[in-house]
Amino acid sequence: MDHSPYILFSDGKGNIFEDTTLYATGRSGWNAMPVQQDEWIELPAGGQLYELPERRGIGIDVQTGEMRLCEKGWAVAAFIPPAHTGLYIAAYESLPGAETLPLFCYTAAGWHNEKFYVPAIRIEQDVRQESKGFINEKIKDGVSKYLSAYPHNRLVKHLADNCCNTYHCPAARNYFMGRWECPVPTSPACNANCIGCISFQPKEETIISTQDRLMFKPTAEEIIEFTVPHLKSSPYPIVSFGQGCEGEPLLMWQTIKEAIVEIRKHTDKGSININTNGSDPEAVKALCEAGLNSIRVSTNSVREEIYTPYYRPNNYHFNDIIESLKVVNTYGGWTSINYFVFPGMTDSIDEYEALRKVIKETGLKMIQWRNFNIDPDWYLEKIGVVDTGECIGIKQMMELIREEFPDLKFGYFNPSMERIKGDFEIDFAH
Known part of the structure; x- marks a missing residue:
């Protein structure tokens, strides 16, 4: 690359252009800054570009x-597809009265040599959510097949009608293609009030959730009916409790425990995982004793003072999520954090030091470096952050963590049992 990409702008009518008088910048925290040329990559397949109304790049x-x-x-920003982590947010200045942006990620973007570029890295080689891998006819056939096979199963119907056909959820689409990770939403309720919740937003809020939440409590029998065949027949099989279309699965831990016990009576194949806020260590312990293999705890930060104003927890505290990770580690399970990456916050010196402490304290096995789907200005204002502090850069932070913790895995998806027990760099969907 002989120079930085040019900035992009939209005409408000669905057309995007480059401005050859300006090089694109990136944003870290509140600040716009130059992006190093070696941090730009071509916009990956499946990426999209967004117009940011009432904002100037x-x-x-x-x-x-x-x-x-x-x-x-x-201004224009990019949505970068799963398996990639953005290094900078799009840099812009909002006009007075600009509406809050919807709950997507807003990575910086530019134009160079007839191609779109983004500052990002591929953090995960697993191809399970690559757009080219989804075959619509096969998905349609799978939906028809499974609805016929489980005609009275409300959960399968929810995955088909709501997740797959309405929202095109990649996990649900993979399930209906008979492969990899099977989503198992269970809880219509939650014990947190996350600012950027994608399945529920209060009516008085300025944004809406990106999907509808599960409205019923599935039975253990409904869960067992379709997860056992999936574990028995799918490649690199995983069943995952805790999905974007629900509340907090640990509120349904008794049902999940009952389901896990029964699943393991039928098959020892695959991994049983829970995606959770980690709010109830005792419930996590009960699930581990039943046969839970892995946990992924979501967090916007490993600092309580940043975590709490975002999650706004009910009847639990930040330390509970640390304890939940410790519990699973004690039982020999796989532990991950679903780390919402916000350049200028995630890579602050304070966050870096706190992350080092959590890794040591919990025996953490993996960090899933996820792009944070939220309006940057709105987020920082909501949690009351005026100064994000000194930062080292997302890429540099990753390199430092890798150097200090060589056994810690980086990625974007929950690993299968084959990957956990085998070669992490080879044994996955590809």
């Missing part, structure tokens, strides 16, 4: 080297 003047606004149109 911030670029670097090609002639003067000074930062200024692109006044030609609205």
